Structure formats: structure tokens, C-alpha cells
Amino acid sequence: xxxHKRRTKAPPSWLHLTFIALGGAVLLFIVAPILGxxxxxxxxxxxxxxxxxxxxxxxxxxxxxxMAGTLAFAFACVPFAYILARKTFxxxxxxxxxxxxxVIVPHSVAGxxxxxxxxxxxxxxxxxxxxxxxIVGTPLGIALAMAFVSVPFLINAARDGFAAxxxxxxxxALGLGASPLRVFFTVSVPLAWRAIVSGLILMWGRGMSxxxxxxxxxxxxxxxPVLIYERFGAFGLKYSRPVxxxxxAVCLVIFVILRLVARRRxxxxx
Amino acid sequence: MxxxxxxxKRLDTFAMRDVSFNxxxxxxxxxxxVSGVGKTVLLEIIAGVMRPDRGTIALDGRDITFxxxxxxxxxxxxxxxALFPHLSVRQNIAYGLRCRKASRSEVREKVTNFAxxxxxxxxxxxxxxxxxxxxxxxVALARTMVxxxxxxxxxxxxxxxxxxxxxxxxxxxxxxxxxxxTILHVTHDYEEAVSLASRIAIMEGGTIAQTGSPEDxxxxxxxxxxANFVGIKNFxxxxxxxxxxxxxxxxxxxxxxxxxxVLTDQAPGTGCLLFRSQDLAIANERPQTxxxxxxxxxxxxxxxxxxxxxxxxxxxxxxxxLLTRSSINSLRLEIGKTVWVHFKAxxxxxxxx
Numbered sequence: 001x002x003x004h005k006r007r008t009k010a011p012p013s014w015l016h017l018t019f020i021a022l023g024g025a026v027l028l029f030i031v032a033p034i035l036g037x038x039x040x041x042x043x044x045x046x047x048x049x050x051x052x053x054x055x056x057x058x059x060x061x062x063x064x065x066x067m068a069g070t071l072a073f074a075f076a077c078v079p080f081a082y083i084l085a086r087k088t089f090x091x092x093x094x095x096x097x098x099x100x101x102x103v104i105v106p107h108s109v110a111g112x113x114x115x116x117x118x119x120x121x122x123x124x125x126x127x128x129x130x131x132x133x134x135i136v137g138t139p140l141g142i143a144l145a146m147a148f149v150s151v152p153f154l155i156n157a158a159r160d161g162f163a164a165x166x167x168x169x170x171x172x173a174l175g176l177g178a179s180p181l182r183v184f185f186t187v188s189v190p191l192a193w194r195a196i197v198s199g200l201i202l203m204w205g206r207g208m209s210x211x212x213x214x215x216x217x218x219x220x221x222x223x224x225p226v227l228i229y230e231r232f233g234a235f236g237l238k239y240s241r242p243v244x245x246x247x248x249a250v251c252l253v254i255f256v257i258l259r260l261v262a263r264r265r266x267x268x269x270x
Numbered sequence: 271m272x273x274x275x276x277x278x279k280r281l282d283t284f285a286m287r288d289v290s291f292n293x294x295x296x297x298x299x300x301x302x303x304v305s306g307v308g309k310t311v312l313l314e315i316i317a318g319v320m321r322p323d324r325g326t327i328a329l330d331g332r333d334i335t336f337x338x339x340x341x342x343x344x345x346x347x348x349x350x351x352a353l354f355p356h357l358s359v360r361q362n363i364a365y366g367l368r369c370r371k372a373s374r375s376e377v378r379e380k381v382t383n384f385a386x387x388x389x390x391x392x393x394x395x396x397x398x399x400x401x402x403x404x405x406x407x408x409v410a411l412a413r414t415m416v417x418x419x420x421x422x423x424x425x426x427x428x429x430x431x432x433x434x435x436x437x438x439x440x441x442x443x444x445x446x447x448x449x450x451x452t453i454l455h456v457t458h459d460y461e462e463a464v465s466l467a468s469r470i471a472i473m474e475g476g477t478i479a480q481t482g483s484p485e486d487x488x489x490x491x492x493x494x495x496x497a498n499f500v501g502i503k504n505f506x507x508x509x510x511x512x513x514x515x516x517x518x519x520x521x522x523x524x525x526x527x528x529x530x531x532v533l534t535d536q537a538p539g540t541g542c543l544l545f546r547s548q549d550l551a552i553a554n555e556r557p558q559t560x561x562x563x564x565x566x567x568x569x570x571x572x573x574x575x576x577x578x579x580x581x582x583x584x585x586x587x588x589x590x591x592l593l594t595r596s597s598i599n600s601l602r603l604e605i606g607k608t609v610w611v612h613f614k615a616x617x618x619x620x621x622x623x
Contacts, residue, residue, distance in 0.1 A: 171319040172352045174339040176366035176417055186365075190356045 034248065041245045049242035055227065059247055061139065062223040063254070066150075066207035069143035070200055073151055078196060081158035082188060086167070099156070102149050110148050111216025118144065118217070137218045145217040146207030153202035161195020162188060197262040205255060271295045271452055272316070272421050277325035279315060284308050286476040289325070293421070293454055293469075298447045300463040301456040303473030309456035310349075312473075313423045316454070317346040329420060340369075345419030349426040351410040353398040359385075359409050360394040366417035384412040388442055404435025408442065415446065422446070424455040428462055440465060441622075464488070464505065464542055465621040472496050484542070503580075503590035504545035506530070510620055512538040519562065519615050528586045531562035531615035541622040547580060549617035550591035553610045554601055561612040565589075569607050572598065583611050 012020070049055050084096065102110060118135040119125050128135050135141045165188055173183040189196070211225040219226060224247040232240035272293040279286045286308040293299040303309055314320040316327055318339030326335045334342055353362050360381055367377045385391045388408040393401065401409065407427060414422065427443065428436050443466060447453055457463060463470050464484050471481040472495075480492045487496065488505040508524035510532070522530045522543050532543060551557075556564065567585035574580075579598050581591045589611060593603075603609065 166352070168348060168350075168352045169354060171314070171317070171339070172346070172348065173354075173365065173369075174319060175317050175342075175344070175346050176413065177340050177369040178365070179340060179369075182369060187354060191354075 037241055037245050037248065041241045045242040046245050046249075049246050054222075055224075055243050055246065058222045058224045058227040059250055061142075061221055062208055062225070062247070063250070065139045065142045065223065066146050066204050066210075068139075069147045069207055070150070070154070070204040072143070073147050073203070074154065074196075074200060077151060077154045078158050078189070079184075081155050081196075081199075082162045082184065084155070084159045085162035100152050103152050105149075107149055107210065107212030108216060111145055111213035114141075114145055114148055114213065114217050135217075137220055139218075139221065141218040142214050142221075142223060143207075145213035146210045147203075149210050149213055150203040150206035153206055154196075154199040157199025157202060158192065158196045161192030161199070164195070165191040194262060197258075201255070201258050201262065205251070208251060271297075271330060272454065273326075273328040274316065275326045275328075277312065277315060277327070278323050279308070279311060279320070280323055281308075281311065284311075284476055286312060289473075289476075289478055291471050291478060291481055293452060296447070296450050296452055298443075298453045298455065298466055298468045300467035300470045301454065301473055302460060302463045302470055303456070303458060305458050307473050308476055309473060310425050313346055313425050313454070313456060317344050317423055318342045319346075343417075343420045344423060345414035345417060345421070346423040347407075347410045347414050347425065347427060349430055351406045353401075353406055353410055353413070355399055357398065358394070359390060359396050359398055359401070362398060362409055363390075363394075363412045363416055365413060370417070380416050384416045387415070387446075388412045389438070402435065403431045404438055407431060407435070407439050411439075411442065411446070415451075421452045421454060424453060426457055427455065429457065429459065461544075461621060464544070503547055504550065506543045506587065507540075508543065509540050510534070510536065510538045510543075520620075522618070522620065524587065526587055530618065532618040532620055533616040534618070534620040536620045536622060539622055541620055544619045544621070545589070545613055545617055547590045547592035550589060550611055550613045552581060552583070552591050552593060552597075552601065552603065553612065556610050557612055559612055560614070562615040564610060564612040566608065566610055569603060569605050569609060572603065572605060583609060585611055 084092070084099075105113070115136065116122070117124050118128070118141065120129065120136065125135060133140060135144065169187050169191070170183050173187045174180070178186065209225065211229065214223055215226055215229070222230065224243070228240050228243050228247065231243060274292075275290050277286065277289040284306065289312060291299070291301075301309055301312070311320065315322045318334070318337060322335065326333055328334065329342070329344065334344075354365065357365065363381045363385060364377050367380055372380070381394070382391065385394055388411050390405065390408050390412055393405055393409070398406065398409065411427075424443070428439055431439060440462070443453065443455070447466075455462075455466060467484055469482065470484055470487050472479045472487060474495045480487060480496050482490075485505065485507070488503060506522070506524045506528065508522055508528075511521040511523065513520045519531045519533055520538065522532050524530075524543075530543065551561075556566070565583075565585035567583040567589075569581055570584050570588065571582040572579060573582075575592060578592050578594050581593055581598070581603060582588050583591065591611060597603075601609075
């Protein structure tokens with residue numbers, strides 16, 4: 001909307017001004033603590049933290065494990081989201097509810113739950129071990145814990161994206177001789193792409209920030225949130241703050257870049 | 271060529287029952303019906319994107335009722351065109367060829383060829399969302415035609431276009447049909463039906479009320495619904511001659527030798543001429559009138575209509591005039607009586623075919 005158009009609108013009422021003030025308070029509530037971390041940490045402290053191999057390793061581990069987990073789960077989640085968007089079947093409501101379950105399960109409980117099925121003395125643990133795979137205390141375990149709490153974000157976003165693709169376009173593609181698989185990859189996915197990418201970013205971001213579930217499944221190797229917690233416990237606020245500032249800066253930069261890339265692709269399409 | 275037998279489908283909003291018709295090779299078959307009688311659903315069932323509850327569909331003698339949409343060789347063009355918004359015009363037209371794993375040179379050649387046929391050669395690199403309604407319709411036609419379907423299904427292809435695009439798309443469809451393309455076209459617009467169809471089926475309440483040539487349907491509607499729906503009984507096929515130099519009126523001649531005056535801005539050529547029954551007047555003596563079309567004939571039928579009474583007069587061809595009951599009485603009209611029928615040249619409506 002142009003500035004000119006906005007000016008011709010009626011001036012905001014007291015009600016709207018109140019709403020805006022409330023919104024401002026909430027924004028401040030989000031921004032102030034984050035800003036506080038940066039205001040309280042000096043550049044020197046953050047640079048010092050960045051020099052530590054332990055800190056760098058943990059940030060890198062957090063990034064790649066959450067990214068790998070997200071991409072791996074996308075192979076199953078995106079087709080599943082398509083089915084949820086297109087088909088009606090018995091117990092669909094129940095299944096939709098189950099998908100949202102990880103959002104309300106306390107994350108420590110989620111960690112305990114995952115550990116219960118993947119620990120060394122369990123069926124899955126034994127099968128994985130016989131294949132030479134360790135889950136507990138490894139990046140694989142971390143990825144599973146992250147995915148458990150973040151997978152609803154991808155499925156729900158992709159499902160909404162597919163639901164917004166007119167079914168008629170898929171019918172036309174079928175009529176033109178495309179197989180259902182071809183229709184999925186050349187019509188449905190490209191048109192839902194923006195929502196899928198948005199879901200991937202959300203899942204990745206949520207996974208990366210996970211602490212509770214990961215702590216229980218894999219204290220070591222240490223991801224950044226666990227390292228921050230450990231430093232806080234052992235050395236206090238002053239020593240955990242620079243690592244927090246550094247980790248958050250890295251996350252923010254990647255988050256903003258991905259958002260921009262996704263938006264540009266979306267704009268190019270529309 | 272396309273045989274539809276006893277097709278039935280029940281959905282939440284309507285029920286379609288026992289729809290049957292045959293379309294011959296090269297025919298232009300128009301299914302005419304008011305909105306919401308399930309015309310689009312019927313096309314989707316024939317195209318294979320929806321299953322019927324009952325009934326069969328056969329193409330070239332082979333049952334295709336349960337064949338997958340992608341293997342039917344039936345092309346469906348929707349009213350809203352349903353172009354792929356993420357692809358360019360060129361990629362849209364090429365889509366069906368890519369599905370058939372056509373070589374790159376074949377894709378290029380056919381896309382150019384069909385784009386030229388529909389007049390879309392200059393917009394190949396455009397984004398589909400920047401196209402006008404008429405352009406989008408032509409691209410949608412090219413996209414389907416490029417797969418060379420045995421039968422082309424069109425869902426209200428003209429309804430949403432502006433007046434100029436309507437004419438263009440209409441002549442494009444006529445041209446495709448002349449080249450041998452079998453077409454099944456659904457519409458609610460009888461003018462569209464008359465100007466394109468070689469055969470028409472009228473759909474009423476989820477079933478086919480009447481099938482026949484446009485002449486049959488318009489002259490001999492078999493039910494009140496058909497009569498009211500098609501509305502126009504005075505329907506002639508023939509040739510429009512150019513107006514005499516300096517004159518405004520054109521002559522229209524039908525094969526039986528009937529010649530009518532008509533005021534039209536349409537170019538000369540073959541087509542059909544429509545007169546509404548309410549524009550025809552009847553007199554007992556030859557009238558002194560400004561009307562240019564005056565004929566003597568015999569009344570062959572008098573039927574009460576929803577509004578007034580319909581009088582059919584044989585003037586070489588049958589014409590129908592809608593009169594009030596009091597006129598019938600005051601003129602003492604009865605079957606067998608010789609009367610004069612007159613109507614103005616400006617009341618005629620000529621449609622190019």
C-alpha cells in the first residue's frame with residue numbers, strides 16, 4: 001500500500017491505539033531480553049568465545065544435525081502432508097491431532113519417551129546396534145530428539161501449502177498425460193514450494209533451539225543449547241552469555257538469509 | 271466415437287442420472303444446460319478425474335470407464351483455463367509433450383506449431399498470470415491440443431471472455447473442428463450452441479432432455495423446459511449476402527428459397543438468423559407497415575405458451591409468433607387460416623457459423 005493511500009484513511013481510533021500499545025509491549029517483551037544479552041556482552045567476550053574450539057564445535061554440531069534431521073524427515077513428511085491435504089480417510093482427525101502432539105508434550109518428557117524406545121536394551125536400539133548404529137549419545141540421537149519436537153511445524157506448513165494448490169491444476173496435468181508422481185513433482189510441489197520451505201525453516205529453527213529432549217537423549221556430544229546450560233550451571237551467567245550471543249547471532253543470520261531466499265523464490269513465481 | 275451410456279453420479283449438491291449420448295468422429299457436440307446441472311462433473315467423469323457411480327464411457331469402441339485419466343486421450347479445457355501459474359506460456363504448452371518424453375526438437379516444433387494455430391506465437395515467453403482471458407483460453411487450448419487428444423472437452427470456453435475474445439475463440443474452435451477435431455462443448459448459452467454445434471443435447475435436472483441437430487431442437491423442442499430454455503423458435507441456416515451498394519439492409523437466403531431482410535453489421539457469409547417469436551406479428555390482410563419481411567402463409571398450429579399463445583405459420587418454412595390471447599380472439603385465428611406474418615429487419619440476429 002502506498003503512503004498516500006494510507007494517509008487518506010481515517011485516523012486510528014482510541015481502541016486501535018490501545019491495541020497498538022499492547023502490541024508494542026509484547027514486542028518489547030520479545031526484543032528486550034535478546035537485546036539484553038548483546039548489551040551485557042562485550043565484543044571482546046563474544047570474540048573470545050568464538051575462538052574456543054568447544055564453542056565452535058557445538059554450534060556447528062547444532063546447525064548440521066538439525067539441518068540433516070530436517071532434510072531427512074522432509075522425505076517422509078512432505079508426501080505425508082500431501083495425503084493429509086488431498087484425501088479424506090477414517091480417523092483423519094485423530095491423525096491430525098497426533099501430529100500436533102509433540103507441541104504440547106513437555107520436552108523433557110519427549111526426551112524420556114525417545115530414550116524409552118531407542119535405548120540400548122530396546123528393540124530399535126538393538127536393531128540399530130546390530131547395524132553398527134549408535135543412537136544414544138550420538139548426532140543421530142540428537143537429530144531424532146530435535147525432529148520429534150519440530151516435525152509438526154513442517155507437516156502442518158506443507159499440508160496448508162498443498163491444500164492451497166487448486167486440485168484442478170493436478171487434474172489438468174493428469175489429463176495431459178502426466179503420471180501422479182510427475183504431477184506431484186511438477187505441479188503440486190512447485191506450487192506449494194513456498195509453504196514447504198517455510199515449514200522446513202520452521203522445523204529446522206525449532207530443532208536447532210531444542211534443549212530439553214536433546215539433553216536427555218544425548219548430553220554429549222554437546223549441542224550449543226546444552227553447552228550454554230552447562231556453562232551457566234558451572235560458571236554462571238557471565239560465562240554463558242557470550243556463547244548465547246554468538247549462537248543466537250549465527251542462527252539469526254541463517255534464518256534471515258533463508259527467509260529472504262524463500263521469499264525471492266516465491267515472488268519470482270507469483 | 272465417444273459413447274456415454276447411462277452415466278450417473280450423486281454428489282452433495284446435485285445428482286446426475288442416466289446421461290447417454292454418442293458423439294461421432296469429427297462432430298461438434300454441444301451440451302446445453304443451465305448452470306449447476308452438473309455439466310462440469312460430466313466432463314470430469316469423461317476425462318477420468320472423477321469416477322461415475324454407474325454407467326460406461328467408450329472411446330472408439332473400447333470401454334474407458336475406469337481407465338486412468340493420463341491414458342484416455344481425452345483433453346479437458348476448463349472455463350478458468352487452469353494454466354500452471356509457475357510455468358511460462360511455452361512451458362505450459364510443452365507440458366503434455368514432456369510427459370510423453372518427446373525429444374527437445376519435437377517439443378520446440380510442436381509448441382511453435384500449435385501456438386501459431388491458436389495465435390499465441392507472440393506470447394510464448396510471457397508469464398501466464400499476465401495474460402488476458404482470451405489469451406489464456408487460447409493457451410489452454412494449445413496446451414491440450416498439442417497432446418492430440420481423440421476428443422476435446424470444453425467447459426464453457428467462451429463464457430468468461432470479453433466480446434472481442436469471444437469471437438476470436440469461437441472462430442478458433444470452428445477452425446479446430448474443421449480440421450477434424452471431435453469436440454464436446456458444454457455451455458449455458460444457446461447462441462454459443464447454435465453458432466458452433468453440429469449436434470446439441472439439452473441437459474435438464476441432471477439428465478439429457480433432448481438430443482438433435484440445432485434445427486430439431488429449436489424447431490421441435492420436445493418439452494416445455496427445452497422450449498423455454500432455447501427460447502428462440504425462428505431459427506434459419508443460410509447465407510448472408512452483402513448489402514446493396516448504398517443500402518443498409520442485407521439479404522439472408524436459406525436453402526429452401528426463403529429470403530429475409532436483416533439489419534446487421536456482421537460480414538456476409540454462412541450462418542444462422544434468429545428471430546424471437548415476440549417480434550413476429552400477424553394480420554388478416556396484407557399490412558401497410560414499415561416491416562420489411564412480409565409473408566403470406568397458413569396457420570398450422572396454435573399452442574398456449576407460458577406467456578400468451580404461440581402461433582405457428584407455414585411460409586415455406588415454419589415460423590412462430592407469440593401473440594396475446596385477446597389478439598387470437600380479435601383476429602379470429604384458427605388452424606388452417608391464411609394470414610400475413612410480418613417482422614422488422616432490425617429484429618433479426620445473425621450469427622456467423
